[in-house]
Each structure stands twice: as structure tokens, then as C-alpha cells.
Amino acid sequence: MIGDAKITRRVVVLSDVHLGHSATQVGEVKFLGPLLEGADEVIFNGDTCEQTVSAWREKGRAQLAELKLLCARLGAEARFLTGNHDPDVDGEGWMDLRGGQIFVTHGDMILSDVAPWSLECIERREKIREVVEEFKGDVSTLDGLHRRTQLVEEELRPSEEPRLGSKGRMYLWTALWPPMRPLNILRVWLTMFAKAERFTERFRPTSEVFLFGHFHRPGIRRRGSRIYCNTGAFMRGARALMVELEGEWMTVRAIIRDKDGYFRPGDSCGSFRLRDQRSRSK
Ligand SMILES: [Fe+2]
Secondary structure, three states, rough: OOHHHHHOOHHHHEEEEEEOOOOOOOOOOOHHHHHHHHEEEEEEOOOOOOOOOOHHHHHHHHHHHHHHHHHHHHEEEEEEEOOOOOOOOEEOOEEEEEOOOEEEOOOOOOOOOOOOOHHHHHHHHHHHHHHHHOOOOOOHOOOOOOHHHHHHHHHOOOOOOOOOOOOOHHHHHOOOOOOOOHHHHHHHHHHHHHHHHHHHHHHOOOOOOOEEOOOOOEEEHHHHHHEEEEEEEOOOOOEEEEEEEOOOOOEEEEEEEEOOOOOOEEEEEEEEEOOOOOOOOO
């Protein structure tokens, strides 16, 4: 009966809200309300708020508190997973849902250098390589890989204020320089599903679904018998998707914005029937 109770919960998964960032589209937490309504549980899959850049940290902290209050007011249990922008959020690095059917993690563990498109990664390439090569832990386990990822992310922490306009108007332009940035962005976008497949095969070979974010590139792919969904991002120039889990169904929806600025569930981009949780455990 406990399994039945869990399976009837309506769970929503979002990622990369980036509260506090000058280029997030979520200027006010209330705009997320319609996405959270009716959910029993909301999983924020990393980069929910900004914790690594001092100029954005305080706003990110205050808005994270607001987000928790909003979820509580709507009767939704808020659960957080860490991302490279919010390594200190109150949550783990990954999550297994429905007895392991669904594997959820931000996606920063997929790449050894975490964020090859970032200026910090380009400028500190040698140092990052050293951290990766000198790591003594066991990266064949998720615990070990997560620890190495955290060490790389400490090296990637920006040492100066962001080189953006005050309201993030320059955000999209900053992706073009140095030229290595757009090249690296294109490269990871073209390869992210193949890399996600290798990662999931290695760490959760029996999962049916892998949910991730991090790459700010929404999409759904079926590779083999598994569904991969990147939920995109709420950043300027990007699009976000929401995942709904209810009963035996997983639905991926577009997110639309109404004229008042509220984000709302849009059309379905795909519905997938999940195998019966009880039959899996036999
Ligand atoms: Fe992000």
C-alpha cells in the first residue's frame, strides 16, 4: 500500500531556475506559482538559485526562502538537488524515484570539467585537469564522482563580479567571446544525450527515465529503452520544460508565459507510460 500511495502523488520536476541571476527570466518567485499548483511534490533539479557569485548570492538566498514558502502555501513538498550554481542548497546530488525507475540529477557530473562553456573553465583549463587527474577517490561510484565534481566546481567559482550588464542584457552576447565559448556550447549540445546515455548506463543501468538540466538546452530523446529529458532553463534566451509524474504516466510539458509574466504549463511534448512499479520489484 505504501508503494500505491507514493505512485498516486503528482510530482513536478523543474531545473535551472537561477533565482538571483541577473539574466534569469524569473524576476519574482510568484511567477512560478502556476507551475507548482496541484503538485504534491516539486523537485528542483539543481541551479535553483545563485550561491557562487557574491553579487547574486543574497537575492538568490532570499528568493529561495520565498520559493520554499510558496511551495508550502500551495501544499507541495519542495525537494532540492544541488547544481554547480547552488552547491550548498539543502539537498543531495541525485535522486531515484519510484523504486529506481526514474533517475534525476542536475547533470554537472556528466562532464569531468563540469561546464566547458564557462569562462572560468576556459581560463583555468590546466588547473581543472589537475584536479580531475589527481583525484584519489573512486569515480566508479556516484559518491566518488560527486565528490570530484564538487572539487572541480570549487575551482570554477568565479573570482570576480560577473561581466554582465546590470540587468543581464549582455548575457547572450557573453556567450560569443572568446570563440571557444560558442564552440564548446555547440559541442556539448550536440553530444549531451550521448553523454547522458553513457552516464546512465554506468550508474543506473536499470532506470527507465533520466531527467537532467545543466546544459540549458531542453529536449527529449529515446535511446534504447530509456527516455532522456533535459528540462532546459529559465534563463534569458533559453526555454524550460516541466516534467509531471502522476500514476503510471510521465508527461513532459512546454512552459508558456502569460501576459502578466506568470509561467504556466503548456502543451504536452510527450507522454510516456512507466512500467508498473510493483512488477519491477518482482
Ligand atoms: Fe544552470
